[in-house]
Amino acid sequence: MLLQKKNLLWVVALVIAFFVPQMITNPAYRQIAVITLIFTACATSWNMFSGYSGYVALGSAAFYGTGAYTMALVANHMHFAGNGDMFWLVPLGGLAAVIVAIPVGLVALRVRRHTFVVITIAIFFVFQLSAINANFTGGTGGLTLPYVPWQIENYHLPFYYVALAILVFSILLSVGVRRSRFGLQLLAIRDDEDRALGLGVKVFPVKLTGFAMSAFTVGMGGALYAMMQGQIYPQFVFDPMFDITIALMAFFGGFGTLLGPIIGGLVLESAQQYLTVTYSNGSLYLILFGVLFLLVILFMPQGIVVFVRDRMAQRQDRLESAAKTASSETPVAQGAHS
Amino acid sequence: MTELLKAQGISKAFGGVHALNNCSLSVEKGSITGLIGPNGSGKTTLFNVMTGYVKPDTGSVVFEGKDITNARPDKVFALGVGRTFQLTRIFARISVLENMLVATQREESWLRGLTRSMSSKSELDSAMEWLDFVGIARLAKLPAGSLSYGQRKLLELAYVLVADPDVILLDEPAGGVNLTLINEIGQKIRALNELGKTFLIVEHNMEFVMSLCHTVTVMHQGSDLVTGAPAEVRSNPLVLDAYLGGSDDDEIIEEIAHG
Numbered sequence A: 001m002l003l004q005k006k007n008l009l010w011v012v013a014l015v016i017a018f019f020v021p022q023m024i025t026n027p028a029y030r031q032i033a034v035i036t037l038i039f040t041a042c043a044t045s046w047n048m049f050s051g052y053s054g055y056v057a058l059g060s061a062a063f064y065g066t067g068a069y070t071m072a073l074v075a076n077h078m079h080f081a082g083n084g085d086m087f088w089l090v091p092l093g094g095l096a097a098v099i100v101a102i103p104v105g106l107v108a109l110r111v112r113r114h115t116f117v118v119i120t121i122a123i124f125f126v127f128q129l130s131a132i133n134a135n136f137t138g139g140t141g142g143l144t145l146p147y148v149p150w151q152i153e154n155y156h157l158p159f160y161y162v163a164l165a166i167l168v169f170s171i172l173l174s175v176g177v178r179r180s181r182f183g184l185q186l187l188a189i190r191d192d193e194d195r196a197l198g199l200g201v202k203v204f205p206v207k208l209t210g211f212a213m214s215a216f217t218v219g220m221g222g223a224l225y226a227m228m229q230g231q232i233y234p235q236f237v238f239d240p241m242f243d244i245t246i247a248l249m250a251f252f253g254g255f256g257t258l259l260g261p262i263i264g265g266l267v268l269e270s271a272q273q274y275l276t277v278t279y280s281n282g283s284l285y286l287i288l289f290g291v292l293f294l295l296v297i298l299f300m301p302q303g304i305v306v307f308v309r310d311r312m313a314q315r316q317d318r319l320e321s322a323a324k325t326a327s328s329e330t331p332v333a334q335g336a337h338s
Numbered sequence B: 001m002t003e004l005l006k007a008q009g010i011s012k013a014f015g016g017v018h019a020l021n022n023c024s025l026s027v028e029k030g031s032i033t034g035l036i037g038p039n040g041s042g043k044t045t046l047f048n049v050m051t052g053y054v055k056p057d058t059g060s061v062v063f064e065g066k067d068i069t070n071a072r073p074d075k076v077f078a079l080g081v082g083r084t085f086q087l088t089r090i091f092a093r094i095s096v097l098e099n100m101l102v103a104t105q106r107e108e109s110w111l112r113g114l115t116r117s118m119s120s121k122s123e124l125d126s127a128m129e130w131l132d133f134v135g136i137a138r139l140a141k142l143p144a145g146s147l148s149y150g151q152r153k154l155l156e157l158a159y160v161l162v163a164d165p166d167v168i169l170l171d172e173p174a175g176g177v178n179l180t181l182i183n184e185i186g187q188k189i190r191a192l193n194e195l196g197k198t199f200l201i202v203e204h205n206m207e208f209v210m211s212l213c214h215t216v217t218v219m220h221q222g223s224d225l226v227t228g229a230p231a232e233v234r235s236n237p238l239v240l241d242a243y244l245g246g247s248d249d250d251e252i253i254e255e256i257a258h259g
Helices: A002-023 A027-053 A061-077 A084-108 A113-133 A156-179 A181-198 A203-229 A240-253 A259-278 A284-299 A304-328 A331-337 B043-050 B073-079 B096-102 B121-134 B149-161 B179-194 B206-212 B230-235 B237-245 B250-258
Strands: B003-014 B017-028 B032-036 B058-063 B081-083 B167-171 B198-202 B215-220 B223-228
Touching (some): A061 A113, A181 B073, A240 A259, A240 A304, A259 A284, B003 B198, B017 B198, B096 B121, B121 B149, B215 B237
Parallel strands (some): B017 B223, B032 B198, B081 B167, B167 B198
Antiparallel strands (some): B003 B017, B215 B223
């Protein structure tokens, strides 16, 4: 019964998401919607590895950029026409990100906790610097993609639905992993990696697989972003703020929960983009974000989802115990209480 | 009886500290073997070497005739050597039942985990059976982090058992546990031993070791000092010396001497 109700909510959410572009017709806001979906998908995917395994990776922008550059380079060199065919390169961007993630993981996953965080950041900067300095990436000038001559009013519509598909994919992947033996092994690694090893969990292959899987969605997100923008620069697709953003989304909503990064992504990214578009001062959002995070960390350190879930469980407990007392007490005693 | 698990001439130094110094130990199939010795005599390090957590400098570990000296812990476990830790280690943020499931697939390849659900009916059943055996089945749905210390000890024993290992290494199963539970754990071990499980137990509680074990090995300064039946070991002057020399374990000497 509860499960059915839950599934119904997912369906309702999907239907609403489907009709959002009909409600928002301003191209600027539609673009916000697309970017929000991309970031939410990346946050969900990031959480599928980092949230479940406890390995907080702050170098995912390397995979985002890899996806974006794969899209740009392949579209240019294979002479893609500027039309919907380019969407076929989105999964290719994801695949390229996976191929890049495997050697990165082989190095970074040998260390744990803080060291792992630092190593992933360092590896990210290797990618950013390479993109800035290499010839085939166009250096700081970036790359221009084939021009997509769609009319501005409805330009973002196809991107919106592809982004939505990527988000749905990342959510399904996250659910699937959570329910699989593989997901259980990631959770065991989070709680006590050495103990898991001693219970037969092949921790290194499991970690590496999770790491590479999470790179796939991120790479697809980068590829879609590149196609939509039509022009990419190394400092924007290899952006250190990317990792801060998706990690904060996950922490804000609930680290290691399924719903957390989705809620965090939808709320934070749309708020950020909206503030940036509405107020000419582009860094106002940083101040508001700072305040918001202080509040969340102070009052709900485990994120919104866990906070709400705990409250609901407490309420349920109270109701149950109240019902129990009411039925066991005599009418006189009840009268005395009131 | 035949040797099931054997450590031979193990040495291990951490920096300048020789934790193990040409130490040998053998565990007969179907036995309960005890391993005692003063604090810092190398018992836990020997456990770590035998289960793949620490690589020895010299010496070899043999299980069922197979050399497992440098095998990783997951490999050692897959072959059939399970262990618990002195400081109980459980997966705190997943449920008790999920803790049990982590250990169920000891011989499965890691790719299989991607395509299968978290548990099968038979795995769930056997997990619940073992939880019931140690007496914490009613806690199955709770997060493991909410268990008391004694319950964690029982859970750790249960999730090692669920994988059906041939030999189980217990590091201080009675440490920090109340007397009733100590007796209960002792009974469980004896019952499992009758079903054919082999045990190697490190323990400071002498009464526990002496009443439970068939053979006892005493370690001192990283080497095996004496091996024999509990009664022989108890009266061996070398053992008394070791504990006397080992400084602060006066009470234990009394216990060894007088049972």
